[in-house]
Amino acid sequence: MSHLQNLLLDTLLGTKHVDSAALIKLQERSLCVTSPGFSVMPSDVRTLVQGFAKNPLLTRREGLYFQEKDYKCVRADDYSLYAKNENTGVIVVKTHLYLLVTTYTAGMYPSVCVEATEKLGDYLRKKGN
Numbered sequence: 182m183s184h185l186q187n188l189l190l191d192t193l194l195g196t197k198h199v200d201s202a203a204l205i206k207l208q209e210r211s212l213c214v215t216s217p218g219f220s221v222m223p224s225d226v227r228t229l230v231q232g233f234a235k236n237p238l239l240t241r242r243e244g245l246y247f248q249e250k251d252y253k254c255v256r257a258d259d260y261s262l263y264a265k266n267e268n269t270g271v272i273v274v275k276t277h278l279y280l281l282v283t284t285y286t287a288g289m290y291p292s293v294c295v296e297a298t299e300k301l302g303d304y305l306r307k308k309g310n
Contacts, residue, residue: 186214192301198293205280232262274302278310
């Protein structure tokens, strides 16, 4: 198992408030590593990358279509996208090299998912990733 996959499993899934996680390479627009059972389609990768490429206000207004669900965007800025659909949500944090993507489901605390994702994003940025 790679160092990056260990980071995802230990720091994110270990909280019990992150259902799944993935790292997407920004330059290649490709999947780098995911948590077991989490499949991110190329169309989802494009959607997430475009969410940062266009004006954050537009992304916030339009929302996100991710994994065949429409998500209402509740935060969109240069480094973070938060979106929800009923009791589930997706958190995306941009670093220099990656998009860090996490999801949460019903029964999990979205705030814990956000905090864990943002902290790992900060860690990766400080490491130059």
